Amino acid sequence: MASDISEASPSTAELKLQFAPFSSALEAGFWHELTQKKLNDYRLDESPKCIKGYYYNGDPLGLPTRLTLEYSAFDVDGSTPARCCPALGTLYNTNTLDAFKTTDKKALLEKEAKEIWDAIQSGAALKDPSILCRFILLTFADLKKYNFYYWFCFPALCFKEAIxxxxxxxxxxxxxxxxxxxxxxxxxxxxxxxxxxxxxxxxxxxxxxxxxxxxxxxxxxxxxxxxxxxxxxxxxxxxxxxxxxxxxxxxxxxxxxxxxxxxxxxxxxxxxxxxxxxxxxxxxxxxxxxxxxxxPNNSACPKSVGWEKNPKGAMGPRMVNLSECMDPKRLAESSVDLNLKLMRWRLVPSLDLDKVINTKCLLLGAGTLGCNVARTLMGWGVRHITFVDNAKISYSNPVRQPLYEFEDCLGGGKSKAMAAVDRLTKIFPGVNAEGYNMSIPMPGHPVNFSQTTLSQAQRDVEQLEKLIAEHDVVFLLMDTRESRWLPTVIAASKRKLVVNAALGFDTFVVMRHGLKKPPNTQSISTEPDSSPSCSSASSSSSTPAGAAPAVPGSSLFSNIPGHKLGCYFCNDVVAPGDSTRDRTLDQQCTVSRPGLAMIAGALAVEMMVSILQHSEGGYAVASSSDDRMNEPPTSLGLVPHQIRGFLSRFDNVLPASLAFDKCTACSPIVLDHYEREGFSFLSKVFNSSHSFLEDLTGLTLLHQETQAAEKLMFV
Amino acid sequence: MASDISEASPSTAELKLQFAPFSSALEAGFWHELTQKKLNDYRLDESPKCIKGYYYNGDPLGLPTRLTLEYSAFDVDGSTPARCCPALGTLYNTNTLDAFKTTDKKALLEKEAKEIWDAIQSGAALKDPSILCRFILLTFADLKKYNFYYWFCFPALCFKEAIxxxxxxxxxxxxxxxxxxxxxxxxxxxxxxxxxxxxxxxxxxxxxxxxxxxxxxxxxxxxxxxxxxxxxxxxxxxxxxxxxxxxxxxxxxxxxxxxxxxxxxxxxxxxxxxxxxxxxxxxxxxxxxxxxxxxPNNSACPKSVGWEKNPKGAMGPRMVNLSECMDPKRLAESSVDLNLKLMRWRLVPSLDLDKVINTKCLLLGAGTLGCNVARTLMGWGVRHITFVDNAKISYSNPVRQPLYEFEDCLGGGKSKAMAAVDRLTKIFPGVNAEGYNMSIPMPGHPVNFSQTTLSQAQRDVEQLEKLIAEHDVVFLLMDTRESRWLPTVIAASKRKLVVNAALGFDTFVVMRHGLKKPPNTQSISTEPDSSPSCSSASSSSSTPAGAAPAVPGSSLFSNIPGHKLGCYFCNDVVAPGDSTRDRTLDQQCTVSRPGLAMIAGALAVEMMVSILQHSEGGYAVASSSDDRMNEPPTSLGLVPHQIRGFLSRFDNVLPASLAFDKCTACSPIVLDHYEREGFSFLSKVFNSSHSFLEDLTGLTLLHQETQAAEKLMFV
Ligand SMILES: [Zn+2]
Ligand SMILES: [Zn+2]
Known part of the structure; x- marks a missing residue:
């Protein structure tokens, strides 16, 4: 029988029509549902059952011709996925492996073929042509070991001669x-x-x-x-x-x-x-x-073919062991996967989903932004999500922080980091989430009250360093500016991609920090753009060769490569700890327009995903508003440095700015001190007023020069 | 004593300094926590307790000088809200009303005043000046009736003469x-x-x-x-x-x-x-x-004042009955309210919050968009939310539909409309949410298979009509274009504000439908812009006087008043039921970029809120992208007709377009037929192919004329 199945090999004899056979595609959900039916419904009943699959005519070139059966297969009257074609079939589920093996497959096929032939002859197939596309499924479910044996058949009537x-x-x-x-x-x-x-x-x-x-x-x-x-x-x-x-x-x-x-x-x-x-x-x-x-003139049923070959190419049954994925949790995983794959198959074939799914994300802050970022990451299939927060859930949180509920507020409120982990697990049991209920030390917030507070700060720093080292992307989602300083320094030193989001009342900024070149290349790259990972994309950079930018990042520069982009602090001419600047952006998080955090959180993740799709990742040249009309650099679109949003105008702009050589967070002198002195340097920053960082980076000198220049100008 | 408290009345004697007294502001949370303390901790202990309140120096003119105590008052070491100043106090909670009444208030005040005076004299107040701003709170909690008696005192030492x-x-x-x-x-x-x-x-x-x-x-x-x-x-x-x-x-x-x-x-x-x-x-x-x-030269403690007057202006205690709001649910309500009020007090004093909070919202669709819209509405304090959906929750939903969890998928999946209601209640027990697990009949989807299906369709239509009549704003959040037709017609007829959102893979549209003039004004307004509600705003309208727009809405027109704006179907030149057009926007909802629904859902609500803040509501002239540089028409900003978003470019544009006089949903002829014939007209639409609506509106004729014109052009 096997030899009769026409293969889809291109051109054996040019003039014979040959057909590409179906490949059966059985989702884990199908076996889960069959198990349920067998246990609760069929029991020892071996009589044939009607089931339903579907196929799709919009797959991109290269995918096999699949007939899919999922958990909905037993609901014959249920709906079919949009634009897919339903196919009805007959299920023969045997009680024993022996019965499965000894079932007369030839007879089953001939019975089905006869029905098709009768429907053709009677005219019934004209009225309901779906009979022309039926299938048979023979199964045996070994529910002790979760071994499922099956053999598919797609009956086709054959002409005596070739078409x-x-x-x-x-x-x-x-x-x-x-x-x-x-x-x-x-x-x-x-x-x-x-x-x-x-x-x-x-x-x-x-x-x-x-x-x-x-x-x-x-x-x-x-x-x-x-x-x-x-x-x-x-x-x-x-x-x-x-x-x-x-x-x-x-x-x-x-x-x-x-x-x-x-x-x-x-x-x-x-x-x-x-x-x-x-x-x-x-x-x-x-x-x-x-x-x-x-x-032929007689009305005898023609010969028929249709049993599917097994993966070895031979006529024979297939077997699958699902002992690891028969619980509903695994089912949820495969559904989520399928949904993401649909996005790739139907819309963006070049999408590298694995790169997204396997990204380990560290979320510093589990408030309005953190909750929304986590939800969007889940939508993208990201499995590894870690929260850091030291706050408890208060009664006003759940309506704006979509991982918490009223019950989480009772008894003084659960820890946000811990409750966020619980919620993610409830949403999707396959997630790998962790929570850390801890504080992030801040510049200008002394930790040297006692030996206890000092040791605690040191432990917090070490924990944060460890967490940043273990993750691929660090999200800064806190509600104060000062708390962003330490992770900015650590992540810059460890060359981790940082995505930063901050809210005002009706404005937000979502940005990626510049990603410094790897330490080894940096020491030898005194020439501009000598790093191989950037040279191609930044060839048209207009940055003066070798010259460090002397003014706070300006958006006049275009085509800034990722390693030259600024961080959250680069545009500031005062050190963190002084909360005068950006106060409105950071400190009024709880009085933002409620939609703002959802928008900024979603954009932060979408921007991360776009960056991950770029071959150079965080080193990619920043897209600006002007690039909106150009060919996008990734299959998902632009990879900006910053998205600044204005909700009152429903507008976003995409500025890009250079790293500032006197930046209090990412400048070489700060990173150098941090890398050489570690906690002893950090504790000086925590315990001192903001002038410490300003003196170190030369900002103080800059202020003085500016004042002198101003005086000169107004003499 | 009362006469000694200086009042804040302007200028009695110009040269005497007078002080505005504190008003005590006790949140429900304070009484809730006091009840817990009394029941579990203090019991019959009447000894003084240390508590903490706070005051704020950034309130807008007109608010009284408040000292606030909330549930956190008992956590003296806890944090103080950002930029607020803590004030420590002593709580005297008595066991009986009699003890409350007979407590020697003069002695309490003098004791506190003495401590302040001693601290001043010893120099302790120099080192810790917080002692200068202390308070006393005398309480009795009647926990049977939830009557709380209290009297506040803010001790102040007095000079013998005036300052x-x-x-x-x-x-x-x-x-x-x-x-x-x-x-x-x-x-x-x-x-x-x-x-x-x-x-x-x-x-x-x-x-x-x-x-x-x-x-x-x-x-x-x-x-x-x-x-x-x-x-x-x-x-x-x-x-x-x-x-x-x-x-x-x-x-x-x-x-x-x-x-x-x-x-x-x-x-x-x-x-x-x-x-x-x-x-x-x-x-x-x-x-x-x-x-x-x-x-005076002696060191005797000066006279002191400070007991607060009651609401009648007399010296005496206050009483509050909290029998209705002592459960944590009420507490959550007051917290959410407070959070919204902060937005008004600190940022947008002209914000009409009640208008937002009291808006009854009908959400047609409880999928990705519906879930995100509901969450944003909750953030804005909207209390009345109704869901309509006929789908069940599947395993792939929870990671993208933020009202559902894994457990909701088990056993075939809960009804989305019902589960959404359950979740809202879990988030915020004060919400008034309802769910309807029902289908919305669609053009070109026949309902006349049997008497049963026809009656069901009629009941569905009646239910939908009732729901739309009972709500203020109708959100169209379904995943097919056809299902938007019926609610568009009903809402247009009932003059309800419609906010519509639809997703593509990485694009979305969020729009308000044009809001027809009230039926009575429409019949007499043959002149353009005669409606008083629009004349002022639309005076510069460039629409030709009296001429109905003959072409599908064009964004060339600016300053279009709300009653002339198009609906979702106005730009289409084919009737719904034919899913050729906009297929990509509606039918691929499940394969959108995950962040898209969050952004579109949030924008749909923010746009609604902005429209509600406009004095003309849905009749407001549409803002366009060009208006971004102008003075915004509301305290929250622009009120566009449409927001079209492009995630790959992180860009939004704000087109505005006119209602189309041959629109298959909102044109006068369709509304007229619907209003005169009701279900018998609708069932014709459901049962017929799309040509029925096209014939009715004259679209068919338009097609023929266009074709004839094309032929003529290419002769
Ligand atoms: Zn920097
Ligand atoms: Zn219309």
């Missing part, structure tokens, strides 16, 4: 004008609406240069006035350009049986309907012109 | 230059950091034209070189321009006691630090020049 191609296959847009293609698409959508189906598997087509008409199979006699030229259509799950998928086989048998003697040749449209990056195209549909062999 | 003003008070910016003001602000912030406090209650000041220096009270001797001119500062919670608040009283007593003989006059800065709409100002701080009376 010949009158001419080579053509892609639709080689044959149809743009106008005809648009009309064809219109006509198909109309047919779906008329029949109330998500997809029509088989249909009739009539067209002129001006218009395209479509009808269901049953309307053949009234639809085609002459049979010189007859076009039939099939919703085709195959992605190969030279071959149709399996569903066409039984349609051609029906056509031959019903009208074979009247037809000269038959034109076949394999309708493929792809939507990629938001734009729909049916252009890659394929047209075949075939001559059908004559059927 | 005289040397000259009239001045507002800071009448006396200080901008440079001095900036330096003053800087110096104060520096002092806060140095002392590690959220606010410094009392301080010393020295200034020149060029600089301002500050020090704590204890540094007096080293700080002031001569005492000819001495300036002291007080963190002043009063908002009146002619009077200082209460905290200054004991400071002046300290100054007189410590240095009285050396001082000629004292300059007092009442430091007031207001942040309004994101910009901080200390300019309204007030400067007084006072001459202090001499103190």
């Amino acid at each position: 010949t191609l009158v001419r080579p296959p053509s892609v639709l847009d080689q044959v149809f004008s743009a106008k005809q293609i648009a009309a064809l698409q219109d006509a198909y959508d109309g047919l779906c609406i008329k029949t109330g189906a998500t997809a029509v598997p088989y249909f009739l087509i009539k067209y002129t240069d001006e218009s395209v008409q479509m009808a269901v199979l049953g309307d053949w006699e009234t639809f085609f006035s002459d049979t010189k030229k007859v076009t039939v259509g099939v919703y085709d799950p195959c992605t190969l350009s030279q071959h149709p998928g399996w569903p066409l086989r039984n349609l051609l048998m029906l056509v031959a049986n019903q009208w074979g003697s009247k037809l000269d040749t038959v034109e076949v449209l394999c309708f493929r309907d792809r939507t990629l990056q938001g734009s729909r195209s049916i252009q890659q549909s394929v047209i075949f012109h075939v001559k059908l062999p004559e059927l | 005289t003003l040397v000259r009239p008070p001045s507002v800071l910016d009448q006396v200080f230059s901008a440079k001095q003001i900036a330096a003053l602000q800087d110096a104060y912030d520096g002092l806060c950091i140095k002392t590690g406090a959220t606010a410094v209650p009392y301080f010393l000041i020295k200034y020149t034209d060029e600089s301002v220096q500050m020090a704590v009270l204890g540094d007096w001797e080293t700080f002031f070189s001569d005492t000819k001119k001495v300036t002291v500062g007080v963190y002043d919670p009063c908002t009146l321009s002619q009077h200082p608040g209460w905290p200054l009283r004991n400071l002046l007593m300290l100054v007189a006691n410590q240095w009285g003989s050396k001082l000629d006059t004292v300059e007092v800065l009442c430091f007031r630090d207001r942040t309004l709409q994101g910009s901080r100002s200390i300019q309204q701080s007030v400067i007084f020049h006072v001459k202090l009376p001499e103190l």
Whole structure:
């Protein structure tokens, strides 16, 4: 039987039509549901059951022609996913492995083939052509070991001779004008609406240069006035350009049986309907012109084929062990994965999902921003999320901080970091979340009251250093400016990507910090842009060669490579600890417009994902507002330095600014002191007034020079 | 005693300094916590307890000088809200009403006054001036009826004679230059950091034209070189321009006691630090020049005053009954309210919060968009939220739909509408949420299979009509275009504000539908803009007078008044039911970038809130991208017609377009048929192909004319 299944190998004999067989795709959900049915419903009942799968005609080239069964397969009256075509099947679930092995597969196939043939002969298949695309599934569920044995069959009636191609296959847009293609698409959508189906598997087509008409199979006699030229259509799950998928086989048998003697040749449209990056195209549909062999005069059922080969290419059953993923938690995981894969398959084939999913994210702050960032990360499938916060949940939090509920506020309130972890686990048990209820020491906030406070600060610093080292991306989501200083320094030193978000009342900033070159390259790169990871992208940089920028980052510069971008403190000319500046942006978080944190949190994650898709990651040249009209640098779009949002105007701008050589957080002198002296340097910063950092970086001198210059100017 | 409390009435005798007394502000949370303490901790213990309140020096003019106690009052070592000044107090909680009444209030006050006086004399008050601003709270908690009796006292030591003003008070910016003001602000912030406090209650000041220096009270001797001119500062919670608040009283007593003989006059800065709409100002701080009376030579404690008057203006206790709000749920409500009020008090004094909070919102769709819209509405304090959805929660939903958790997916999944209601209640028990698990009939989706399906459709329509009538704003948040048609028609007919949001893969649209004029005005308004509600705003409208727009809405028109704006279907030249158009925007909701729904959901609510703040509501002229540089029409900013967002570019544009007179949803002919024929018209739409609506509105004719015109052009 195996030898009869036509393979999708390109061109063995040019003139024979060959069909790409279905591959069965059984989601873990299907086996979970089968287990439930077996335990609660079927028990020892081995009688055949009706089940439902579906296939899709919009996959990108290269994916196999899949027939998918998921947990919904047992709900035959349930809905089918949008734009997918349902296929009904018969499930034979045996009670023993022996019964599975000894089941007469030939008889099962012939029984099903006979039903199809009878429906063709009686005309029933004309009225309901879905019978032409049925399947058989033979299973045995070993529920002790969670071994599932199965064998799929997609019955196809065979002509005695080969179906010949009158001419080579053509892609639709080689044959149809743009106008005809648009009309064809219109006509198909109309047919779906008329029949109330998500997809029509088989249909009739009539067209002129001006218009395209479509009808269901049953309307053949009234639809085609002459049979010189007859076009039939099939919703085709195959992605190969030279071959149709399996569903066409039984349609051609029906056509031959019903009208074979009247037809000269038959034109076949394999309708493929792809939507990629938001734009729909049916252009890659394929047209075949075939001559059908004559059927014998007797009405005996033709020979049939259809049992699926196993992964080794031999005729035989398959087995899957699901002992690790039979609980609903695993089910949730595979559903979330499937959803993300759909995004890739249908919209952005070049998307590197693994890069996103495997990113370890450290969220400093579990308030309004932290909650929203965590939720968006979950949506992207990120599995490793760690929270740091020292606050407790208060009664006004849950309506704005979407990981907390009223109950979390009782009894003085749970720790935010811990409650956030609990919630993530409740949302998606597969997440790997951790919480740290700890403070982040801040400049100008002395820690030297006693030996106890000093040791505590040292432990906090060490913990934070360890956490930053263990993660890939650090999100700064606190509600004070000062608390961002220490993680900015540590992450800059460890070359970790930092994504920073801060809120005003109706404005926000979301930014990535500049990512310093690796320490080894930095020491030797006295020439500008000598780092190989940046040279290609920053070739057009307008930064003066070798000159460190002498003024606070300016957005006049374009094409700034990632390693030259500023941090959150680069634009400030005073050290953190003095809360005069940016006070409105940081300290009024609780009185922001409620939508603001959702927008900023979502943008922070989306910006991170876009950066991860860039081949240079955090070293990528910053996109600016001006780049909005240019070809985007990643499959997801721009990779800006900053997004500054203005809710009152519903506007965002994308400034980019250079690192400031006197920055109190990321300048070489600060990093150098931190790397050489460690906590003894940090504790000086914590315990001193802001002038300490300003003296160190030369900001004090700059102030004095500026004042002197001002005096000079106004003499 | 009462007669001794100086009142804040403006100018009785111009030369006497009078102080605005504190008003006690006890949040429900305070009484809740007191109840817990009494029940679990104090029991019959009547000994005095230390508690903590706080006051704020940034309230807008008109608010009383409040000393606030909330549930945190019992956690004396806990944190104080940002920029507020803590005040310690002594709680005397009696076991009986009789004990409350017979407590010797004079003795309590004198005891406290004596402690203050002793601290002044010993110099302890110099080291820790917080003793100068203490309070007494006498309470009795009747926990059977939840009656709370209380009397507040803010002890102040009195001079024998009046304190005289040397000259009239001045507002800071009448006396200080901008440079001095900036330096003053800087110096104060520096002092806060140095002392590690959220606010410094009392301080010393020295200034020149060029600089301002500050020090704590204890540094007096080293700080002031001569005492000819001495300036002291007080963190002043009063908002009146002619009077200082209460905290200054004991400071002046300290100054007189410590240095009285050396001082000629004292300059007092009442430091007031207001942040309004994101910009901080200390300019309204007030400067007084006072001459202090001499103190008697003996060290006897001066007379003291301080018991608060009751609401009738008499000396006596107050009582509050909290039987309705003693459970934690009420506590959550008052916390959420307080948070919103802070937004108004500190940032947007003209914000009409009640208008927002009392808006009844109907959410059609409880998926990604519905969940995010509901969360943002909760953040704004909206209490009445109703969901309509017919879907069940599947395993892939919780990571993207922030009202659901893994558990909601088990056993086939809960109804989204119902689960959303449960979740809102868990987040905020005070919400008034309802869910309807029902379908919305759609054009081109026949309902006439049987009498049962037809009756069901009729019931669904009636239910939807009822729901729309009962709500103020209708959110369209479904994932198909067709399902938006019926609510668009009903809401247009009922003149309800519609906010519509739809997602593509990385693009979205958020829009308000045009709000038709009320039916009675419409019949008589054949002249353009005769409606009084629109005439003022739309006077510069460039729409041709009286001419209905003949082409689908164009964004070339500016200043379109709300009643002329288009709906979701106005830009379409085919009827809903044909899902060719906008397919990518509606049908791929599940494969949107995860952050997109959060952004669009948040913007939909923020746009609604902005519209509600406009005096003309949904009739307001639409703001466009060009208006971003103009004076915004509301305190919250623009009121656009549409926000179209592009996540790949992090960009939003604000197109505005006119209603289309052949629109298949909001045109007069459709509304007229709906209003006259009701369900019999609707069922025709549901059961027919899209040509029915196109024929009705004249779209078919338009198509034919366009085709004829095209033919003519290409002859
Ligand atoms: Zn920096
Ligand atoms: Zn319309």
